[in-house]
Amino acid sequence: MRHLANERSIITPYRRHEEGCQPPAPYQAYESTIKRSPSKPLTFLPHTLSEITGPIYGHGQIAETDNDLTRQHAGEPNGERIIVIGRVLDCNGRPVPEALVEIWQANAAGRYRHQDDQHPAPLDPNFTGAGRMRTDENGAYRFVTIKPGAYPWFNHYNAWRPAHIHFSIFGRAFISRLVTQMYFPGDLLFAYDPVYQSIPDEKARQRMVCKFDLETTQPQWALGYRFDIVLRGPEATPFETP
Amino acid sequence: MSLGLTPSQTVGPFFSFGLTTEKCSVRCIAGPEAKGERVLLTCRVLDGDGVGIPDAMLEIWQADAEGKYNHPDDPQEKTCDPEWRGFGRMGTREDGSCEFETIRPGRVPGPGSVLQAPHLNMAVFARGMLKQFYTRIYFSGDPANQEDPVLALVPDERRETLMAHPDPAKPGHWHFEVRMQGEHETVFFDV
Numbered sequence A: 001m002r003h004l005a006n007e008r009s010i011i012t013p014y015r016r017h018e019e020g021c022q023p024p025a026p027y028q029a030y031e032s033t034i035k036r037s038p039s040k041p042l043t044f045l046p047h048t049l050s051e052i053t054g055p056i057y058g059h060g061q062i063a064e065t066d067n068d069l070t071r072q073h074a075g076e077p078n079g080e081r082i083i084v085i086g087r088v089l090d091c092n093g094r095p096v097p098e099a100l101v102e103i104w105q106a107n108a109a110g111r112y113r114h115q116d117d118q119h120p121a122p123l124d125p126n127f128t129g130a131g132r133m134r135t136d137e138n139g140a141y142r143f144v145t146i147k148p149g150a151y152p153w154f155n156h157y158n159a160w161r162p163a164h165i166h167f168s169i170f171g172r173a174f175i176s177r178l179v180t181q182m183y184f185p186g187d188l189l190f191a192y193d194p195v196y197q198s199i200p201d202e203k204a205r206q207r208m209v210c211k212f213d214l215e216t217t218q219p220q221w222a223l224g225y226r227f228d229i230v231l232r233g234p235e236a237t238p239f240e241t242p
Numbered sequence B: 001m002s003l004g005l006t007p008s009q010t011v012g013p014f015f016s017f018g019l020t021t022e023k024c025s026v027r028c029i030a031g032p033e034a035k036g037e038r039v040l041l042t043c044r045v046l047d048g049d050g051v052g053i054p055d056a057m058l059e060i061w062q063a064d065a066e067g068k069y070n071h072p073d074d075p076q077e078k079t080c081d082p083e084w085r086g087f088g089r090m091g092t093r094e095d096g097s098c099e100f101e102t103i104r105p106g107r108v109p110g111p112g113s114v115l116q117a118p119h120l121n122m123a124v125f126a127r128g129m130l131k132q133f134y135t136r137i138y139f140s141g142d143p144a145n146q147e148d149p150v151l152a153l154v155p156d157e158r159r160e161t162l163m164a165h166p167d168p169a170k171p172g173h174w175h176f177e178v179r180m181q182g183e184h185e186t187v188f189f190d191v
């Protein structure tokens, strides 16, 4: 029994977020956060098995064209074809293999295939804008898509979101789960976008911006961008929780 | 080596065609073959005005009926129910609600030799949330709640916000409310 008790108590907790690298809640400049953020302080939770485990098996079937958003319809979508590659790593620099990466985005005109997006930009019959794949044993992923357009929203006067691709990633633990947005280098709308600006730390903010990559770029075919994603990982050494 | 983490950003208003299509949703956390007491769980997410949030996504992670997670970092010497996945994901409807089909999980180890009470782990995503919020769902009336080490961290008067309640009219049906704000604001955890 004593042995069992000891065995049970040993887990490796995950690293906590560093100051300034996560968005605050609420964040006044993004108005919808005001009624949708907890008003009371969060309760600090020492990690248990429940936090450091998570869904890593079986996310259903992934079809062959799920990572090529330009081949999901009869014809080719309009816009600038791009290749987005990257690796999913944990904060210890270890690749996260078999991680499910899901993306969704607007088309080249900035319009989402969603009933709530009714702004006057054309839908593209050859573009849905959703993809998914699993990382390989090195944590690498690759999508072919088109560059999304900027789009307007109602948060403030003349509000436009910088071009972005939404990313959803499952890491090894339920608490390493990440939903983020990938932006493109040098976007002039960064300065006006409260979603992008919600990350206080400048360096952390830039980790959401992909890099142009000539190696990935293919002649006569598509520009390439690299977007590496870093998820929470375990503390270096296991320790016994009191 | 320690790399800087990629920051979180909101799922925004348009995630449903990417994350909660029929193909990508997971309503059934535990199939009919899974061992354990069947639970049909209705969850509802409410904003600071008590209005249902129609563009939220709920994800659930839980252990099987024996308290074993389907994960290599669970060191318990038990084998997982072969039918077990333990993950669910649903988008909310117009009134902020959605359902999951599952079983009441077993007790999983907590700190030291303490066992945790049966619970589901939940992450809440929505437009207007720049990051996901974590909470837990316990089963009201479960005697193990008295000795749960996580509930013990929560002040008495707020523990009730972490309880799912059985539907008196429909056996096996349970309800859980996620209140983002207000008098009965749900307890969210800093994980």
Ligand SMILES: [Fe+2]
Binding pocket: A161, A164, A166, B012, B014
């Ligand atoms: Fe978007």
